[in-house]
Amino acid sequence: MTDQPDAISSAYPTAETTEQFAANISEVRARIDAAARAAGRAPEDVRLLPVSKTVPEERVRLAVAAGATLLGENKVQEALRKSENLADIDELDWAVIGHLQTNKAKYVARFAAEFHALDSIRLAESLQRRLDLEDRTLDVYVQVNTSGEESKFGLEPADAEEFVRRLPTFDRLNIAGFMTLAVFSAEETRVRRCFTVLRELRDRVCAEAPGGLHPEGLSMGMSGDFEAAIDEGATTVRVGQAIFGSRALPDSYYWPTGPGGAEASA
Numbered sequence: 001m002t003d004q005p006d007a008i009s010s011a012y013p014t015a016e017t018t019e020q021f022a023a024n025i026s027e028v029r030a031r032i033d034a035a036a037r038a039a040g041r042a043p044e045d046v047r048l049l050p051v052s053k054t055v056p057e058e059r060v061r062l063a064v065a066a067g068a069t070l071l072g073e074n075k076v077q078e079a080l081r082k083s084e085n086l087a088d089i090d091e092l093d094w095a096v097i098g099h100l101q102t103n104k105a106k107y108v109a110r111f112a113a114e115f116h117a118l119d120s121i122r123l124a125e126s127l128q129r130r131l132d133l134e135d136r137t138l139d140v141y142v143q144v145n146t147s148g149e150e151s152k153f154g155l156e157p158a159d160a161e162e163f164v165r166r167l168p169t170f171d172r173l174n175i176a177g178f179m180t181l182a183v184f185s186a187e188e189t190r191v192r193r194c195f196t197v198l199r200e201l202r203d204r205v206c207a208e209a210p211g212g213l214h215p216e217g218l219s220m221g222m223s224g225d226f227e228a229a230i231d232e233g234a235t236t237v238r239v240g241q242a243i244f245g246s247r248a249l250p251d252s253y254y255w256p257t258g259p260g261g262a263e264a265s266a
């Protein structure tokens with residue numbers, strides 16, 4: 001195996017104080033800014049979405065005290081629990097960034113500001129219905145499987161354009177852009193190809209502007225690859241471990257048959 005995500009991710013120390021969180025956030029932000037400038041882009045066009053999955057609420061509070069105002073969570077139950085227990089904090093928004101079963105759309109509709117993993121019309125219908133009941137709207141990114149790995153969720157790139165043409169009827173969904181997870185690989189050309197596929201898809205869809213939609217956003221790039229993602233056009237990078245520290249749970253917990261699972265440890 002050349003893909004060793006766990007070996008790469010074990011390098012991040014755990015932030016335990018507000019000062020450590022402030023230092024990590026400003027270091028990641030400085031790297032984002034530098035990557036944007038190097039790509040000829042404006043740093044303010046790239047948003048940092050800190051990902052707090054698996055992190056206990058006491059430490060999430062420290063990250064908020066250090067300036068985080070938007071947090072990403074992969075699993076909806078964990079996100080809902082944290083949003084309820086941290087409801088005393090004003091101006092804290094939640095983004096659900098992981099695969100969602102249709103029967104759990106009601107939770108996302110209740111509390112989330114953003115959803116980064118739309119991958120079916122049935123799910124769009126459920127979200128629309130539940131958002132109607134809550135009288136809320138939701139910023140949504142269409143998830144695309146750009147790596148061709150079976151372990152990754154998301155639409156095939158070839159199906160995504162037709163999919164977006166069906167979205168204008170869902171008026172509770174603000175179709176903000178596209179999201180992807182790149183292949184886990186030490187080979188940067190393979191990682192980059194995933195980001196390029198998403199950018200080119202975005203460009204085609206925005207040129208067509210189906211039903212007046214302009215889904216300009218590109219949610220792509222994580223702790224290990226966000227600089228390449230920014231070079232390829234990322235407008236939101238989802239960064240967990242570089243801010244919070246290495247996770248105890250392997251990524252196979254989030255991508256069940258993916259890296260760190262049976263295949264990687266075989």
Ligand SMILES: *Cc1c(COP(=O)(O)O)cnc(C)c1O
Pocket residue numbers: 009051053074097098181221222223224238239240241242254
């Ligand atoms: C965990 C996660 C991230 C962040 O990964 P890190 O390696 O912690 O930066 C980004 N996107 C999704 C969908 C995730 O589940």
